[in-house]
Amino acid sequence: MEAGDGPPFSALSLVPVSVSQLHPQDAAWEAMLSGWAAQMRSRGLSPATIEPRLGSVRRFMLFTGEYPWQWSSADLDEWSTDLLQGRRVSKSTLRTYHGGLRLFCDYLVDPRYGWAERCLDLFGTHPVQVCHEWNTLPHVIDQEARPGVRPLTRDEIQALFDHADNQVELARRSGRKGWLAAWRAATWLKIIYAFGLRRREVAMLDITDFCRNSEASEFAEFGICQVRYGKAMRGSPPRRRSVLAVWPWSSMVLAEYLEHVRPGYPGADGPALWPTERGGRVSVDYLTRRFATWRDDLGLSPELHPHCLRHSYVTHLVEDGWDPFFVQQQVGHRWGSTTGLYTGVSGDFKNRTLRTALDRLMGENT
Known part of the structure; x- marks a missing residue:
């Protein structure tokens, strides 16, 4: 040719x-x-x-x-x-x-x-466009996730954390070598939720992706998480963003993991935050499988997956009164409407908002 x-x-x-x-x-x-x-x-x-x-x-x-x-x-x-x-x-x-x-x-x-x-x-013939508006599915709604995919409640989040920690204790008491992997998994579970990360974003983290936040010294070395492998758009390289720590417990979880767990892996000399027994990096599939095991152990819906932790992060920040634009910047959305799709605000939050608005209106009318 x-x-x-x-x-x-x-x-x-x-x-x-x-x-x-x-x-x-x-x-x-x-x-x-x-x-x-x-x-x-x-x-x-x-x-x-x-x-x-x-x-x-x-x-x-x-x-x-x-x-x-x-x-x-x-x-x-x-x-x-x-x-x-x-x-x-x-x-x-x-x-x-x-x-x-x-x-x-x-x-x-x-x-x-x-x-x-x-x-x-x-x-003797030529190709034509066979796809047109009458025989292809339109994209008519913003959110097409299965109805069962939702943010986890705070009680469900706590149950997941407790169950993951219990797996660590069980492995340590039995003397099994797997306690390191169990602790590592329990830590990344908490970090996904603590920073609202996607699976690939957390899997690709390096130790150097965390640094101090001069405006929040209480987080020590873990005040800012530099996400380098954010979701790419239309062929662009992975998007970067900085995510600020918002819950004090996140820095304690990371410090404990880096001191007691990560040094036990062969890849501890490398940059990966989550090294494997063979010196590599924990895969996204591993994260998904581990989450599914915990979910099934707790009897949660099989439709829930690790990305629901990101939905939970957005929902809980909004419920706690954080500025919606701040939340949007934290999770790396270009449009506030996208962040809104992640929000499954609870009835209590809606009732508090309603009560505040009604009290304000009643005050204006008296």
Whole structure:
């Protein structure tokens, strides 16, 4: 295959006229995928974004048994029905599939890449956009999480902390080596909640990510948590933010862990806050599995996951009267409306707010 017959990622550069393909249909199909992947990489998108999009397109192709220049909107209708009714995927998952397929078709029908002309030359037909407003799921509400996913109550948070600490004591009394891992897990559970962190954010923490806050000396060396692996947006690098400690117990938990637990790991000489027995770094999957074990032990809903601790952090700060903009900055949301989605403010807080407003109105009328 010769390069230079057309602009980068275009049909002529990927399936040049000067080359006779033994299997032109398969060659064009693979070239379309590789061209689209290259286009996404040029936009700075990560493999974690690119691969699922390619996967959704491949699944659609396998379902239809046809190549992209043969696809129709009716094919998408049948595929969507099969996924929803036959395989029972969630609507949010189907929306993700639709989004990937729509972007792929946008690439194919864009005249700058020349796929329509090249397919007409090779196959006598051309790709079309099969995704439109009448056969794809709209995003009509802000929050699509399952109803069972909610902030934990303060009693549930305390029960989780107590249960995790009890696991440490049980392991130590039995003389098992696993007490270090149990203590490490109990600490990161508390730190997720104490700073309102996402799973990847807490897993990627280093010791040097904590520092003093000159305005809050009571937190000692742990007044500020520097988050370096925040959620990326549209191909950008991970976003950074500083999260201020708000609960005094968080600094005591970290100090105790660093003094008594972390030195017992082979990777203690490295930067990772949560080293493993093999000198690596605790994974996000490990955090998820450990939380699920505690949750099931306590008989909590199976829909709850570690991210619910972040929801709890937002809710409890708002309940305690912290400024909503401060809370928004702490969790790294660009818009206050996003923070609002995380808030499951309790009935007591609503009643206190109502009582304050009514007392003020009654005072104005007397």
